Amino acid sequence: MPTLHRARLLHTGTRTLRDAAVLVDGATVTAIGPYAALADGPARVRDWPGVLVPGLLNPHAAWLLEHAYHPDPREELGDHPLPPPAGLTDGQWGGSARRGLQRLLGHGATALAGPLHRPAVRTATARSGLRHLPGPDTGPGPLDPLAGRPLANAVHRPLAVGAAADFAVFAAATVEELDGGGAACLATVLGGRLVYRRA
Structure with missing residues (x-):
């Protein structure tokens, strides 16, 4: 069954809508628009407070996963993230990476480079399931893709009909509050799946 994700503010990466929604069927966005216009069809509704934005790209994730330890x-x-203890086995690096990836999702990241x-x-x-993009190792950096960056520079790709349903919801009253980081991520959706939800 399709899922309709409703938010007080929805920022697609190119425009901002009030009381709007993203309709997701499987892994794909099938509609974006005012909630009232999309609410008539058969869909499960998830009503989110705050701001829904496209999934974010963390350019420091390779360093965070390969050179830091996530306890x-x-x-x-x-x-x-901490300096890694000496002598970590492959299994321990894998466990650290899984915890680090979950923490990246908890900051709205859906892609890493x-x-x-x-x-x-x-x-x-x-x-x-996080999208892994090629690119240089940018070195140390924060888990929060928005830390010290405007939202426009942190978006992996805009939300669009026919594209992958990758997005995040933040506890904020305006889109501008997300610039620079620090806003609590309420949920992250990756390929249409709810992969993180703040307790």
């Missing part, structure tokens, strides 16, 4: 919550070391050399990290990334 397991049971280690009680917090949820920020940079070379991935570790097999365990490549496997975790492929299984996560």
